[in-house]
Structures are given as C-alpha cells and as structure tokens.
Amino acid sequence: MAEALHEISHEATHSAAHSGRSFDRGIGLLISVLALMLAVAEMQGKSAQTNALAYNIEASNLWNFFQAKTVRQTVLRTASEEALLASDGAATKKQIETWKATIDRWETEPSTGEGRRELMQRAKDKEKQRDEAFSKYHAFEIASLVLQLGIVLASVTLISGLVGFAVASGALGAAGLALLLGINFAPGTIAALLPH
Numbered sequence: 001m002a003e004a005l006h007e008i009s010h011e012a013t014h015s016a017a018h019s020g021r022s023f024d025r026g027i028g029l030l031i032s033v034l035a036l037m038l039a040v041a042e043m044q045g046k047s048a049q050t051n052a053l054a055y056n057i058e059a060s061n062l063w064n065f066f067q068a069k070t071v072r073q074t075v076l077r078t079a080s081e082e083a084l085l086a087s088d089g090a091a092t093k094k095q096i097e098t099w100k101a102t103i104d105r106w107e108t109e110p111s112t113g114e115g116r117r118e119l120m121q122r123a124k125d126k127e128k129q130r131d132e133a134f135s136k137y138h139a140f141e142i143a144s145l146v147l148q149l150g151i152v153l154a155s156v157t158l159i160s161g162l163v164g165f166a167v168a169s170g171a172l173g174a175a176g177l178a179l180l181l182g183i184n185f186a187p188g189t190i191a192a193l194l195p196h
Contacts, residue, residue: 045140
C-alpha cells in the first residue's frame with residue numbers, strides 16, 4: 001500500500017509542479033511532506049518491530065536458562081535427599097553440604113547475574129522492553145495509516161479542486177507529525193492514548 005501511495009504522490013506532485021497554479025504546487029508540496037513523514041514512520045515502525053522480536057528472543061532464552069537452572073536444582077535436591085536417607089556417613093554429609101551450597105548458588109549469583117533470581121529479573125526486563133517496542137511499532141503503524149490517508153486526500157484535492165480535502169489532508173498530516181513526535185519523545189503517553 002505504501003508503494004502505491006508513493007507512486008500516486010509522485011504522479012500528483014509531478015503534475016502539480018508542471019501546473020501553472022500555485023494552489024496545485026502547494027498541494028504537491030503537501031503530498032511530498034506527507035510522503036517524507038510516511039517514509040520515516042515506516043522506517044521507525046520496522047525498527048521497533050525488529051527490536052521487539054529481538055527482545056522477545058532474549059527473554060525466551062533467559063527463561064529457558066532459568067528453567068534449566070530450576071531443573072538442575074531439583075535434581076540436585078532430590079539426589080541430596082536420597083543420599084541423606086541412604087547413608088549417615090561423614091563423606092555423604094560433606095557431599096550433601098556441597099550440593100546445598102551449589103543449589104544456593106544457583107538460586108542467586110549476583111557476581112555473574114546467572115542465578116535464578118537474576119535470570120528471572122533479566123527476563124522480566126526484556127519482556128518489558130519487548131512490550132514497549134511492540135507498543136511503539138503499533139503506534140508507528142497508526143501514524144503511517146494517518147499519513148497515508150493524508151496523501152490520499154491531498155491527491156483528491158488535485159483532482160477535485162475542493163479545498164476541504166486539502167484542509168483534511170493538512171489536519172491528518174499534523175496528526176501524523178504529532179504521533180511521530182510523541183512516539184519518539186513521549187512513548188508512554190502515546191501508548192496510553194492509542195487502542196491496544
């Protein structure tokens with residue numbers, strides 16, 4: 001759709017440039033500006049989508065690591081409990097204490113950030129980043145739609161000569177610009193305003 005709109009805007013701008021009417025030239029300029037903002041919105045939207053997917057993969061990897069640590073802890077706990085029941089020797093008790101220390105280290109290991117607690121927090125942080133990036137992506141998609149509609153209305157203005165379409169196109173362009181600025185400088189506010 002964006003490619004078709006680009007073609008329409010190119011043709012409309014070209015015909016407006018060769019027309020003798022300054023009104024048509026103004027509309028051609030409006031179409032060019034809207035097309036530029038559309039290109040920016042599309043580029044930033046794809047970037048946000050790529051980031052969201054990368055954060056999702058990172059979160060999934062961290063949760064897998066967390067799960068592996070949990071399984072290892074469970075196996076070691078079970079082994080130590082079985083060893084405790086099976087024998088009462090000093091060597092067994094020493095081995096059980098070593099296992100317990102390992103279990104505790106797997107639970108929290110701030111020095112490496114690879115304990116279960118740290119992995120859980122890192123995974124939750126990546127999920128939050130993923131959600132924010134997806135929210136931005138959706139906001140850029142809405143901004144793109146608004147700008148595409150603005151281009152269509154500006155093109156209709158050239159064909160019909162009706163100023164109302166130009167005013168509506170300008171309003172959509174202003175709304176698209178406001179969305180782009182908001183997404184980049186106040187993403188939380190924009191995300192709260194847009195439908196989920």
